[in-house]
Amino acid sequence: MAKRVMGIIMMLLGLALILTPWYLFPVCGRGRYAPKDPGIYPRHKCANTLKAETVLGLLTISVGAISLVRPRRKILIGSSAALLILSGLVALFPLQITGLCKMATMPCRMGTLPALITLSILMAIIGVAGIIQGRGWK
Amino acid sequence: MKHFLAAYLVRKNIRRRLFRYLILVVSVAAAVGMQVSAALIDRMSRESLELGLKRLGADLVAVPAGLDAELQKSYLTGDAAIFYMDRSIQDRISGFDFVAQTSPQLFIKSLANAGCCSLWNIYLVGFDPDTDFTIKPWLAPRFTRGAERKIGADEVLAGAALGLEEGNTLRFYGQSFKVGGILSPTGMGLDRAVFIPIRSAYRMARESKTKAEQELDLSPDKISAVLIKLKAEKDGGLPAYRAAFELEQRIPEISILQPEELAMKIQQNLSTVLAGLRSASYAIWSATALLIALVFAMATNERKREIGLMRAMGATRGLIFRMIMMEALLVGGTGSLIGLLCSTGLVLGFSSLISQSLGVPFYQPGLGKLVPLSLTALALALLTGMIAGLYPALRASRMEPYQAIRSGE
Incomplete structure (x- = not known):
């Protein structure tokens, strides 16, 4: 069981990554910020980040699932390295690649961005911990 | 060892x-x-x-009677407070001995789909560049280029939290405006406002009938607030609380907001x-x-x-x-x-x-x-x-x- 803990943590992080921009700290126009009249609601830049983070979340869950099903040394090190790369992408999409809305008070900037950065840091820490743990396995 | x-x-x-x-x-x-x-x-x-109180720059702010709480909320949150009063009130306030300077402000809310995908429902604040003593001093130094610059009729000043840059173009009620400067940040609600010359705001309202999707119903004899600077007590001025009382007694159509009240509300x-x-x-x-x-x-x-x-x-x-x-x-x-x-x-x-x-x-x-x-x-x-x-x-x-x-x- 102890060998599968990393896989479970990775899957939970992936799930959090999907839930964050949709429900926990939703981007503009989603969750509790959904417009009452969608007809006049303009399309926001952060909608692209929402899609990207959902895909990254699914990838994180897949990486975690592999570690959970086959808890071997090489697989744990490989999936932890993949998690490290994914953690970088989680932060890069809203900051550089797809971007977010301009105003500092838009929901995507107030809540989603700091939540994604926090998740990205957590993913990086788990990634490094996984590599260290994997190196100790025989 | x-x-x-x-x-x-x-x-x-x-x-x-x-x-x-x-x-x-x-x-x-x-x-x-x-x-x-x-x-x-x-x-x-x-x-x-x-910082915010320093930025406000005024000793008192006059608004239509009973609406001072609305303005207080708007200064804190940046949500538009829309109300109007007669422009002649500014002249009546200026007539008091203890008043050194006054400047009008006009509050407008931009349309929901204001052109840019990521800036909408903006709080527009009309100000008079000729009498203003509260906004221009807060232009971020890098934008003033060390010299006092006149703000053009098609230019606006943007709050720091809007993420805009000098030279960006914004569209309100069918009119295009260039961002002429960015105000330094304070963390207050007005960091999310766009400041527009008051004459341009009246022109925008007049032309909105033909240019905008929705008409802006605003007459040039209306203003939203009057910012008041008091004379120093040694020059015949009054303390802020006495001046506020005096103004409210003599002009019943207005309520006076004192910046100290704002500070107390935040502390609470x-x-x-x-x-x-x-x-x-x-x-x-x-x-x-x-x-x-x-x-x-x-x-x-x-x-x-x-x-x-x-x-x-x-x-x-x-x-x-x-x-x-x-x-x-x-x-x-x-x-x-x-x-x-x-x-x-x-x-x-x-x-x-x-x-x-x-x-x-x-x-x-x-x-x-x-x-x-x-x-x-x-x-x-x-x-x-x-x-x-x-x-x-x-x-x-x-x-x-x-x-x-x-x-x-």
């Missing part, structure tokens, strides 16, 4: 009881985190308030939250100190035999004392560092969200102001660890080897 030996023994011991130490570290981190969060929120809102909003956060952190802090003392006392009891054997093999009292104190300091230091980093990161990262939920303005302090706060928290946590570990360390170092081995069997 002695220090290395103590450090080696501490490492071994922590590895053997990792879970116990993790719980201690998390408790210290929670206590430090709560304390630092409360201090940060307090400092950020105070700084913002100071904050005090309950900060008191809760502080009491919780004190409670956790005391519980953590007790927990550390208890865990180390337990650990010393468990390790009586081990300590006795070490003493019998030549370990000095000092080495045993150092070893236990090092463990306590390590727990305090690691916990406080984790708590400090997490709380600072989370409060700064979610500052806009916290500001909106608490209804208080936030201005992010510079690194120079964060360092003393961090060092104090770190020192307090280390001191707690030291005090909590002192008794168990003294007790362990005073044990006689023979008795320690016998009682540990």
